[in-house]
Each structure stands twice: as C-alpha cells, then as structure tokens.
Amino acid sequence: MNRYLLPLSVLGTAVGGAVLLRDYVAGGACPSKATIPGKTVIVTGANTGIGKQTALELARRGGNIILACRDMEKCEAAAKDIRGETLNHRVRARHLDLASLKSVREFAAKITEEEGQVHILVNNAAVMRCPHWTTEDGFEMQFGVNHLGHFLLTNLLLDTLKASAPSRIINLSSLAHVAGHIDFDDLNWEKRKYDTKAAYCQSKLAVILFTKELSRRLQGTGVTVNALHPGVARTELGRHTGMHSSAFSSFTLGPIFWLLVKSPELAAQPSTYLAVAEELGGVSGKYFDGLKEKPPAPEAEDEEVAQRLWAESARLVGLEMSGGSSVRGQPLPK
Numbered sequence: 445m446n447r448y449l450l451p452l453s454v455l456g457t458a459v460g461g462a463v464l465l466r467d468y469v470a471g472g473a474c475p476s477k478a479t480i481p482g483k484t485v486i487v488t489g490a491n492t493g494i495g496k497q498t499a500l501e502l503a504r505r506g507g508n509i510i511l512a513c514r515d516m517e518k519c520e521a522a523a524k525d526i527r528g529e530t531l532n533h534r535v536r537a538r539h540l541d542l543a544s545l546k547s548v549r550e551f552a553a554k555i556t557e558e559e560g561q562v563h564i565l566v567n568n569a570a571v572m573r574c575p576h577w578t579t580e581d582g583f584e585m586q587f588g589v590n591h592l593g594h595f596l597l598t599n600l601l602l603d604t605l606k607a608s609a610p611s612r613i614i615n616l617s618s619l620a621h622v623a624g625h626i627d628f629d630d631l632n633w634e635k636r637k638y639d640t641k642a643a644y645c646q647s648k649l650a651v652i653l654f655t656k657e658l659s660r661r662l663q664g665t666g667v668t669v670n671a672l673h674p675g676v677a678r679t680e681l682g683r684h685t686g687m688h689s690s691a692f693s694s695f696t697l698g699p700i701f702w703l704l705v706k707s708p709e710l711a712a713q714p715s716t717y718l719a720v721a722e723e724l725g726g727v728s729g730k731y732f733d734g735l736k737e738k739p740p741a742p743e744a745e746d747e748e749v750a751q752r753l754w755a756e757s758a759r760l761v762g763l764e765m766s767g768g769s770s771v772r773g774q775p776l777p778k
C-alpha cells in the first residue's frame with residue numbers, strides 16, 4: 445500500500461495544480477449581478493462561440509437582444525436556442541455581413557429606423573487566419589471584417605447610441621494584437637506576401653486603436669467604448685487554421701488545450717462584464733484582459749497612429765465626418 449502512496453500523492457498534486465492553473469488562466473465569472481431590462485443590445489457574430497454566449501448572458505439579464513449575423517439560418521437557430529434557454533422572448537435575428545459595406549449600411553439603417561435606440565453594441569464577430577480572401581469591397585478579409593466593418597457599423601449607429609445614453613460599445617480584440625503592426629503603406633496586403641497570422645494581429649491591433657480614438661471623440665456624450673481580450677476559448681475561430689481537422693494536433697495538443705482553453709461560456713464573461721457592470725459606467729478607452737484592465741501593447745497607445753488609422757478607415761469605408769461624429773456614408777474610390 446505504502447509504495448503507491450508517493451506516486452498517488454504526486455499525481456494528486458499535479459492534477460490539483462493543473463485544475464488551479466486552469467481556473468487561474470480561465471478567469472472567473474462576471475462579478476456583476478446587474479440586469480438590463482428593456483435595454484437594446486446588438487451582438488455581432490452571435491450565432492456561435494463567444495458571441496452566442498454573450499447574447500445569452502445578456503438575454504438572461506433581461507435585454508432586448510439583436511443577433512447580427514451573416515447566415516440567417518444559423519442566426520434564427522441561435523435566437524431560438526437563446527429564447528428557449530432564457531425564456532426571454534425579446535431575442536431576434538437580423539442580417540449583417542461585415543464583409544459587405546452595403547450590408548453594414550442596410551443593417552444600420554434598419555436598426556435606426558425600427559429600434560430607435562441602442563444601449564449596448566458588442567462588436568464581437570471576427571474571422572481568423574483565413575486564406576488571402578477579400579471582402580465585397582476589395583479589402584483584405586480580416587482587416588475588412590474585424591476592423592473596417594465594425595468601424596463603419598459603429599459610426600453609423602453613433603447618433604442612436606448617443607440618443608440612448610448612457611450606452612456602451614464593447615470591441616472584441618485579442619492578445620494577438622501585441623504581435624500586430626499597422627502598415628499604412630499596405631493596410632490591405634496588396635503589396636506584401638500575405639501572412640495570415642500577421643493580418644489577424646494587425647486587425648486586432650486596429651480594433652484597440654479604433655477604441656482609443658473613438659473614446660476620445662465620445663468624451664462627454666455618455667457613450668463609453670472599451671476593448672477586450674476574452675481569453676483563449678474553444679470556439680470555431682480556428683476553423684481556417686487546420687487545428688480542428690487534424691487528429692494528430694487534437695491528440696497531441698488536447699491536454700494543453702484542456703489546461704489553457706476556456707469554454708465559450710467563460711470567455712463571454714468579460715464582454716458581459718463590460719456591458720453591464722455598474723462600476724464600469726464611466727470607464728472608457730480601456731483594454732481589458734479578461735476581467736482585468738491592463739495596458740495594451742505600446743503601438744495600441746500611440747495617438748498619432750490611432751488618428752491616422754481613423755482617417756484612413758473613414759476614407760476606405762466612405763465616411764464623411766462632420767462635427768466629429770455625425771456620419772454621411774458615401775462610398776469613396778479606394
């Protein structure tokens with residue numbers, strides 16, 4: 445019996461340590477119990493992964509939820525799931541393809557006309573490390589969907605968000621932004637050899653720079669905007685990386701994944717927290733790693749880069765800015 449004691453206690457310590465490490469890495473549940481009855485919420489890319497769980501959390505808290513997705517079949521199915529699980533019947537599916545400026549404009553026009561108010565906008569949708577695809581308007585897909593699509597959407601909804609104040613914008617970035625760099629000579633990867641990873645990192649750095657500049661522009665309006673890294677989560681985000689389809693990588697990396705990867709439910713906690721927590725009411729222009737505010741990478745703090753990216757993004761999506769925020773969206777030649 446005694447000879448099993450040492451190995452068993454070593455194993456127990458290892459498993460206990462692994463569970464503690466996993467909990468530490470995963471971060472906790474949203475500490476706020478705040479509810480949002482009657483608040484209008486938009487979550488982009490809400491048919492699966494972190495977006496779906498965020499929509500579910502916010503539906504549970506009484507919000508009037510709009511799932512904004514490109515595939516209406518998946519969107520309706522997710523809305524039905526969320527209604528069934530939360531018994532909140534104010535959960536609706538709406539079409540939004542962030543890879544099409546026309547679709548973004550149509551969606552924003554419909555929301556402005558039909559809803560009249562938006563209290564929480566969660567810019568969650570993203571594509572990661574896809575092949576060298578372009579959007580309908582010719583932008584590199586990751587920059588186009590992750591940054592430009594949300595940039596236009598947010599700007600088109602700004603007047604409604606201001607009229608609904610206090611209101612909040614939550615932008616999903618990623619820790620991957622630290623490896624990003626904004627290449628103003630080639631934002632859309634037309635000159636360089638395409639690098640799927642660097643393109644994702646650039647798009648997620650752009651999201652934080654957008655957050656910082658927007659926050660400066662929104663001072664005094666009652667609309668806040670923050671960016672976050674949700675943690676590494678078990679979702680469909682890796683669909684273009686080959687990791688999902690490889691039995692070898694699933695087998696070899698499985699234990700590491702178990703340790704380091706969150707469930708979508710846990711990964712939705714930071715978005716939920718930023719959307720509802722009363723104590724964050726006046727917090728804007730910040731970057732959160734999970735539930736904790738942290739400084740982002742130095743390039744993400746560079747005001748000059750943020751202003752230049754704003755001007756370039758506005759030109760690319762065809763925004764004419766007047767008075768710093770009102771928008772007359774006219775397509776401009778690229």
Ligand SMILES: NC(=O)c1ccc[n+]([C@@H]2O[C@H](COP(=O)([O-])OP(=O)(O)OC[C@H]3O[C@@H](n4cnc5c(N)ncnc54)[C@H](OP(=O)(O)O)[C@@H]3O)[C@@H](O)[C@H]2O)c1
Nearest residue numbers: 489493494541542543568569570616618676677679680681
């Ligand atoms: N999972 C992670 O480990 C992780 C880590 C850091 C940051 N994040 C960020 O967290 C957010 C959510 O990611 P996730 O992990 O939940 O990914 P996911 O499971 O792949 O979900 C992404 C969502 O974005 C949608 N989407 C993609 N292209 C779109 C388009 N053109 N128009 C509208 N919607 C589009 C997808 O719709 P379809 O299903 O139709 O494709 C899907 O609903 C992303 O911003 C991601 O960068 C995730």
